[in-house]
Amino acid sequence: MTDYRPAMREYIDAEIRVMNSLNLDELNAAANAITDCRKRGGTIYTIGNGGSAATASHMVVDFGKGANDKPDEAGNYFRVECLADNVPAVTAIANDISYDDVFAHQLERKLRPGDLLIAISGSGNSKNIIKAVEVAKSKGIPVVGMTGYDGGKLAAMSNFRMHCGIDDMQIAEDVHMMFDHMLLRVFCLCG
Numbered sequence: 001m002t003d004y005r006p007a008m009r010e011y012i013d014a015e016i017r018v019m020n021s022l023n024l025d026e027l028n029a030a031a032n033a034i035t036d037c038r039k040r041g042g043t044i045y046t047i048g049n050g051g052s053a054a055t056a057s058h059m060v061v062d063f064g065k066g067a068n069d070k071p072d073e074a075g076n077y078f079r080v081e082c083l084a085d086n087v088p089a090v091t092a093i094a095n096d097i098s099y100d101d102v103f104a105h106q107l108e109r110k111l112r113p114g115d116l117l118i119a120i121s122g123s124g125n126s127k128n129i130i131k132a133v134e135v136a137k138s139k140g141i142p143v144v145g146m147t148g149y150d151g152g153k154l155a156a157m158s159n160f161r162m163h164c165g166i167d168d169m170q171i172a173e174d175v176h177m178m179f180d181h182m183l184l185r186v187f188c189l190c191g
Contacts, residue, residue, distance in 0.1 A: 011171070018166045018175055030144045030160040031183055033116060034063075037142075038072055042114030043079040047103045047132055048146075051173040052120040053084035055146075059118065059180050060085070067187040083107070083132075103132035111139050118144045122172040124152020133157050146179060148172025 037044050044063065046056035063078040071077050083106045084090060093102045107117070117136040121129045124147040133143050133154060145151070145158030149167050164175040 018164050026161045030162050033160045037116035038076050038078050040114040041076050044116045046082045046118045048120035055176050057082045062184040066184050100127045104135045107135045111141050115141050120146040121154050122148040122169045124154035146176050
């Protein structure tokens with residue numbers, strides 16, 4: 001029998017180090033940006049590729065259902081849409097225009113004042129994410145950037161950061177999913 005325990009311990013210890021290094025002030029500012037969007041009646045758009053697309057999609061479930069049991073004091077619910085979820089739209093844009101435009105093209109037609117973009121990229125340098133952020137910024141839409149590694153271009157372009165500084169995609173994706181669940185919990189507990 002192979003003893004995987006040392007490798008498991010190493011992975012768990014790396015996760016713990018990252019969790020202990022998170023910037024709670026930045027996370028709190030991002031959480032407030034999300035709830036401010038709800039108060040404005042805006043839509044929160046989420047984007048990501050691969051595992052980050054799965055996190056972006058999961059956020060729709062957690063914010064749209066789990067944190068949406070009751071409205072805020074102004075009667076608003078979370079309005080959330082993942083732009084990676086519409087596979088026909090993504091593949092049509094990728095085929096007819098460019099994969100670099102799969103999110104930017106959709107945002108050009110959807111964004112309205114009061115909206116918010118949550119952009120997720122482990123490296124912070126995915127071309128289609130950066131193009132989407134450029135569209136949001138050009139329309140005055142605030143951006144929450146969820147990144148790993150050194151944060152890349154996305155961290156520099158974001159109004160709000162949810163960053164985990166580790167050069168490991170799997171751990172970065174784990175922490176990004178934890179961000180989602182943490183926000184769900186605090187939104188449910190704190191309103």
